[in-house]
Amino acid sequence: MKIHGLQKMTLLDYPSKVAATVFLGSCDFRCPFCHNFELVDGTAAPIMDDAELFSFLDKRKGLLDGVVITGGEPCLNSSLKDLIIRIKDMGYLVKLDTNGNHPDVLKDLLSENLVDYIAMDVKNSPEKYSDTCGVKIDTEIISESINLIMNSGVDYEFRTTAIKEFHTAEDFAKIGEWICGAKAYYIQQFTERDTVPDKSLSSPSAEDMEAYRQAAERYIKNVILRGL
Template sequence: MEILGFQKLSLVDYPEKLCSVVFTGGCNFRCPYCHNKSIVNQCGDTMDEEKLEKTLLKRNKYISNLCISGGEPTLQKDLVSFIKNYKNLGFSVKLDTNGSNPAMLKELLENKYVDYVAMDLKTSLDDYERVTGKSGFEKKIMRSLKLLKTYPIDYEFRTTFVKGMMTVKSIEGLKQMVHNSNRFVLQRGRLNNEVLLPNKEMTSYTKEEMEALKEEFRSFVKEVRLNS
């Protein structure tokens, strides 16, 4: 596992739980507003897995929940064995993913190795290439989306809203994608010079605009949340 970041304590990355967060290196998407620039570009020193395990075991009396984020964790070939190990050690595991590897996601779900999955939906399917900078992922995204709706697991879909990236048409497409899902989380994109690909066309939604968007999705999803 290429581990490029570690946060001992997070109050926000695992719903209703305190957790530690591991950040894996690399991503197969290039969303301009991404705030994990160094991790996506695989910059920095990797963390030793044995050292990580010792650190987590010392703290698991107080924190026994682990969030695996990135980058995109499913690019790591040994992700399944990594998660399986922590499940065997008694940890509850949350996975953050962009949904581009449905085969690995299915393996994790079938074996009950993950307890919670947060899948990023970047935009509507017909706009994925423009936002992510990559083509040919639409079918995989839909396969992952359907897997999460099918398996008995706690999950959420979430989207980062950035003006210049999101259009009225893409918002309408997102509504259909998340229709009848358990939970949809709207995230207000925060822009600065440290994002992956700074662009003058990108601006942030106001808090009032995000509240209005939240109301638009309320009739499509069982639960809608706003991370502002």
């Protein structure tokens, strides 16, 4: 397996844990606000293979609690399950980041207790999903992943990157209704970067973000703003 990025230590990516973050390449979405688009379009060359990754993780035993697997979209990688099994066999917790478009993969991993935490992106309200993702999306598939995660018994969070041009408070009310009763929902403020595909996108104001939070809070008790 080719590893396209490695953050050797993070206190942010895995709640309450010290972790390393592993970036896998490729994604089936084309979100115009993606901060890791070089992983999506293939312009980011691999930095190591799995043997080098496991050598690194072996040296970090006792220093790291877990490993975050992100992308891109990790569930596209046919070797994901084997990668997770080897990481778990080393004694690490595993957090998986996903776009929710592969419930079959999630179901398989959850059935074998291979993930300890899942973070799933909920890109927008169902009506605006395809426009936000840049490709045609079947939101029934997204709903399947939401239901799997919420009923899995595994710790999890849902999250949305809020972009001024894509989101309104009404959208966040609809998202809240979609994931009603979720354990945790994070609304992340989009930050403008040269690396995102669409340079015209902008960050919502602090007032916008608070309106988004209040809209989602009608359905979810634990709504947290990130990025302010």
